[in-house]
Every structure is written in structure tokens, then in C-alpha cells.
Amino acid sequence: MTARARDERTLRGRVAVIGIGETEYYRHGASPDPEFKLALKAILAACEDAGLDPRDIDGFSSYSDDRSEASRLAAALGTHRLRTATMQWGGGGGGCCAAVANAAAAIVAGLADCVVVFRSLAQGQYGRFGQAAGIHTVSGERSYLMPYGVLAPPQRFAMRVQRYMHEHGVRQDAMCAIALASYHHAQANPRAVMYGRPLDPGKYDASRWIVEPFHLYDCCMENDGAAALVLVSAERASDFRRKPAYLLGAAFGSGHRAAATAHNAPLYATASFDTVAPDVYRMAEIGPSDVGVVQAYENFTGGVVMALAEHGFFRPEDANDFLTFENLIAPSGRLPLNTSGGNLAECYMHGFELVLEAVRQVRGTSTSQARRSDVAMVIGGPMVSPASNLILGSEATL
Amino acid sequence: MTNPTARYLPAGLPIPVAEPDGLSAPYWEGLRKGKLLVQRCSHCNAWQFGPEWLCHRCHAFDPAWTEVQPCGRIFSWERVWHPSHAALKGHGPYIAVLVELPHAGGIRMVGNLLGDPAQKVTIGADVEGVFEHHPESNPPYALLQWRRRQVSSK
Numbered sequence: 001m002t003a004r005a006r007d008e009r010t011l012r013g014r015v016a017v018i019g020i021g022e023t024e025y026y027r028h029g030a031s032p033d034p035e036f037k038l039a040l041k042a043i044l045a046a047c048e049d050a051g052l053d054p055r056d057i058d059g060f061s062s063y064s065d066d067r068s069e070a071s072r073l074a075a076a077l078g079t080h081r082l083r084t085a086t087m088q089w090g091g092g093g094g095g096c097c098a099a100v101a102n103a104a105a106a107i108v109a110g111l112a113d114c115v116v117v118f119r120s121l122a123q124g125q126y127g128r129f130g131q132a133a134g135i136h137t138v139s140g141e142r143s144y145l146m147p148y149g150v151l152a153p154p155q156r157f158a159m160r161v162q163r164y165m166h167e168h169g170v171r172q173d174a175m176c177a178i179a180l181a182s183y184h185h186a187q188a189n190p191r192a193v194m195y196g197r198p199l200d201p202g203k204y205d206a207s208r209w210i211v212e213p214f215h216l217y218d219c220c221m222e223n224d225g226a227a228a229l230v231l232v233s234a235e236r237a238s239d240f241r242r243k244p245a246y247l248l249g250a251a252f253g254s255g256h257r258a259a260a261t262a263h264n265a266p267l268y269a270t271a272s273f274d275t276v277a278p279d280v281y282r283m284a285e286i287g288p289s290d291v292g293v294v295q296a297y298e299n300f301t302g303g304v305v306m307a308l309a310e311h312g313f314f315r316p317e318d319a320n321d322f323l324t325f326e327n328l329i330a331p332s333g334r335l336p337l338n339t340s341g342g343n344l345a346e347c348y349m350h351g352f353e354l355v356l357e358a359v360r361q362v363r364g365t366s367t368s369q370a371r372r373s374d375v376a377m378v379i380g381g382p383m384v385s386p387a388s389n390l391i392l393g394s395e396a397t398l
Numbered sequence: 399m400t401n402p403t404a405r406y407l408p409a410g411l412p413i414p415v416a417e418p419d420g421l422s423a424p425y426w427e428g429l430r431k432g433k434l435l436v437q438r439c440s441h442c443n444a445w446q447f448g449p450e451w452l453c454h455r456c457h458a459f460d461p462a463w464t465e466v467q468p469c470g471r472i473f474s475w476e477r478v479w480h481p482s483h484a485a486l487k488g489h490g491p492y493i494a495v496l497v498e499l500p501h502a503g504g505i506r507m508v509g510n511l512l513g514d515p516a517q518k519v520t521i522g523a524d525v526e527g528v529f530e531h532h533p534e535s536n537p538p539y540a541l542l543q544w545r546r547r548q549v550s551s552k
Binding site: 134135136138140141143144145148149151152155162163208209210211257261263264268 | 416426492510
């Protein structure tokens with residue numbers, strides 16, 4: 001490596017995903033296994049996919065209050081030594097790409113050689129996200145919201161989307177198109193929880209309101225399961241059995257006072273990618289027109305509208321024209337979106353299933369393969385702080 | 399403006415209290431007295447809500463509390479149908495609004511929009527605050543609600 005390359009602060013092309021794995025995906029509360037066991041199953045599946053001895057893992061990375069401790073995983077798997085253990089702060093699914101970036105950074109910095117990134121959820125064991133717990137008093141940010149019935153995630157995000165729709169003239173049809181594309185792709189994906197349960201515009205329109213402007217089908221599922229991937233340095237990528245997917249860029253964070261309570265972020269009608277999107281393109285050394293397929297975290301469809309616009313795929317005022325069913329489906333829509341079904345229809349694995357799907361796209365093994373899939377983007381956790389994103393590419397893109 | 403009896407949402411939702419460190423205590427005490435108190439830095443005059451231990455703009459600690467008129471305009475809104483708490487089962491829909499206070503640096507606060515839950519809500523509409531008192535509660539508290547402001551009365 002030249003001195004210049006050594007000094008260049010980038011992850012571009014320096015690490016590769018060599019294995020992916022997941023458990024069966026279950027409806028929330030339906031997993032027969034506890035959460036920690038699910039994590040072990042997904043990690044072993046990812047190692048099997050790579051052709052890697054799990055004992056050679058030397059690091060773990062997850063996000064958002066993960067309950068499967070790295071040291072316990074290392075002990076259970078019998079890894080020879082543990083060298084990195086990171087968990088991304090906050091942000092719900094906003095950490096799904098940041099967890100990959102943290103793992104990659106550890107490898108590039110020489111802290112570890114082979115890091116597993118994972119997420120596991122068993123809501124039957126630990127309770128659901130979407131229900132307010134039975135608490136008597138609240139303080140801090142929640143005290144300015146919960147007494148007014150702004151309790152659960154849909155209620156916390158609907159006002160932000162409503163404002164965005166108002167500012168840019170976005171119509172309900174744009175959000176519907178995102179749900180339709182996700183369900184369409186899930187019908188080709190036997191892993192998907194909503195496999196065999198198609199959605200059409202009439203069913204979308206007739207579905208109950210959760211909170212205006214979100215119909216039932218604008219809201220993510222909640223599920224049980226686990227997913228994992230294995231990262232190694234690019235130099236070692238060809239030692240394993242699968243075609244590697246290289247990390248071209250990753251970024252996370254949020255803009256000026258994005259987390260100001262309660263709903264006081266100066267830039268309110270945003271998915272939090274105003275500063276993060278330029279960062280990922282800069283590291284990847286590409287622009288939006290180079291991206292062939294996108295997996296965008298859908299806590300709610302409205303967040304996808306905002307996130308895609310902030311990543312430069314269209315101007316906000318063009319959202320209604322761009323976000324049509326035809327434009328969003330594989331193989332040859334303008335921007336095939338959530339090609340496994342995503343949080344809406346494959347499995348809500350806190351967005352981590354989106355990262356695995358981006359790897360499949362680059363490998364060419366998706367059940368809804370996009371025609372342009374050499375460069376695949378993942379966008380994590382719109383409207384939260386910190387949010388994160390990443391871009392994967394094939395060897396040809398390096 | 400005070401309505402001593404009415405409550406917008408059914409009883410049983412979590413009761414707001416100040417943090418153990420007391421950061422927001424002046425705000426909640428103010429509401430119980432029918433006053434809206436928010437932070438305004440006495441060094442650089444920046445407005446701030448919710449409260450913080452320092453001014454986000456000039457980093458002076460312990461921003462001063464100042465009373466402002468509870469009036470503003472609707473910045474965004476939502477109509478909630480799905481109950482996310484046992485107290486709301488069988489109730490609803492109801493409206494939550496995000497109200498912007500232009501005379502206080504544009505700070506925003508969430509409340510309910512009083513009146514017909516089926517009413518049309520317009521972003522930019524003028525609203526005025528209504529203090530909703532819960533003296534019987536343990537601990538007692540007050541909320542700030544909002545209703546459409548009639549231009550002719552101003």
C-alpha cells in the first residue's frame with residue numbers, strides 16, 4: 001500500500017461481505033427459539049455461506065440496544081479470541097448500516113480481521129416496539145408527547161411526513177406505490193413473511209388508518225428472527241466460496257440539532273439524510289445515477305419518500321411522478337426498491353434484512369434481481385437520529 | 399384560558415413529571431399555574447424547547463425561563479386511529495398537532511387540537527392555548543391544549 005493510500009481516510013473497497021445468513025422469519029412472538037439462540041443460528045448460517053470456521057470470527061457489531069452480548073456470543077461459538085465489540089447508539093433501525101460501517105472501520109484500522117454484523121429479535125420474549133408500555137409517569141422528551149396520545153412510532157413519525165407532504169405536494173399514491181412494490185417483490189421471495197399474500201391498490205386504500213397519513217400497509221411489520229453477515233478485509237475476500245460484495249461507502253449521523261426535543265429539529269420535514277447522503281456518495285466516489293438498486297428502510301412509507309429524495313434520486317416536487325409501481329420494481333424499473341419485500345413484507349429484522357438483500361443483488365442471487373445491480377444502496381432508519389446508509393459493489397466497481 | 403373540568407383524552411395515559419434532576423420542573427409548574435414558560439437564553443436571546451442545561455447557540459448554562467403567550471399556528475398534525483395504549487382502547491380518532499410559536503423563536507410543541515376529531519386541519523391555521531388541569535391526579539399535572547383561534551376576536 002502506498003503512503004497516499006494509507007493516509008486516505010476511506011472504507012472504499014477495503015472490506016468485503018463474504019457470507020450472509022438468516023433464520024426462518026416469523027411473525028412477532030411466533031419464534032420457537034429465544035433471541036440469543038436466533039442470533040447464533042444466523043451467525044452460523046452466515047459462516048456456512050462463506051465457508052468460514054465460526055471460531056475464526058474475532059469481532060461482533062450490532063445496533064440499537066442489542067441484547068445479544070458480544071462476549072456471550074464469542075463464548076458460545078468458541079471463537080479463538082474477541083477483538084472488537086461495537087454497538088451503534090440509538091436511532092432504532094437507523095443503525096442497520098452504521099453497524100456494518102463500525103465493523104468495517106475496525107477491520108481497516110487493524111483492530112480485528114473477521115467481524116460478524118448481526119441483528120436478532122424475539123418480541124415474544126422481550127415485548128413489542130409498537131405498544132406503549134404500562135408506565136405511570138413519564139419525563140424527558142416523552143413527557144411532551146405521550147400525555148397527548150403521541151405514544152408509539154407511527155404517531156411520532158406521521159407529523160413529520162404530513163409536513164413533508166404539505167411542503168412538497170406529495171400524494172398518498174406515492175406512499176402506496178412503495179408498499180405495492182415491496183409486496184410485489186415479496187411474492188417472489190419464499191423467505192418473506194408476506195409470501196403468498198399479495199397487495200393491490202384497492203386493498204391498500206381499504207385498509208384501516210393507523211394514523212393519518214399512514215394506512216396499515218404504510219407501516220412496517222414486527223417480526224422474530226435473526227440475520228447476520230461476515231466481513232473481512234478486501235485482501236482476503238477471494239479466499240471464500242462466494243462472490244464478494246465490497247463496501248464502497250458508508251456514512252451515518254444527522255444534521256444540525258436533528259434530535260432537538262420534542263419535534264424541534266430546525267429541519268423538520270426530513271429523513272435525516274441531508275448531511276449523511278452527500279457523505280456516502282463522496283466516499284463511494286459515485287452519484288445517484290450510478291446506483292442500480294436500493295433497499296430503503298421502511299418504518300413507514302413516508303420516510304422512504306423523504307430518504308430517496310435526500311439521496312438525489314428525484315427532487316421532492318417530482319416524488320409523485322417518480323414513485324410509481326412500474327418505476328420501483330425489478331428487473332427494469334427506474335429504481336428497483338426493496339427487492340426482498342423489506343420491512344413491509346419480507347421481515348422486519350430492524351432493517352438488517354435490507355443489507356443482506358443488497359449483498360444478494362451484488363452477487364446476482366436475489367429472487368427479484370435488478371438489471372443494474374453492480375452498485376446496491378441500503379438506507380437505514382429514515383427520520384431517526386443517527387441514521388445511516390451504505391453502498392455495496394461488485395469487484396468490477398472497485 | 400382555562401377549562402377546569404374537560405379532558406381531551408381518557409384518563410390513564412402516562413402522567414408527565416419533571417426529570418429527577420429537575421430540568422423541566424419550571425415548565426410543568428408553570429402549566430399548573432396557567433402559564434407557559436419556556437427557556438430563553440439571557441446571554442444570546444436564543445429560544446429553546448424542550449429544555450436543556452445549556453443554550454444550544456452560545457453554550458451558556460442554565461438558560462432563563464420566560465413566560466410567553468400560548469398562541470401560535472399549526473405546523474403539522476396527525477389524526478390517530480389505532481390505540482397504542484390500553485387507556486385509548488375504543489376511543490378515537492383524536493388529533494395531535496405540532497404548534498409553532500412565531501413570537502418565541504419558532505419553537506414548537508405538541509398538543510391536541512380541541513373540538514371535533516373529524517374536523518379538517520389546516521397547516522398554518524392560528525391556534526390558542528387552553529390549559530387542561532388534572533388536580534385530582536396523583537401527582538397532579540396540567541397540559542397545554544390548542545383550539546382554533548377566531549381572527550375576529552383578536
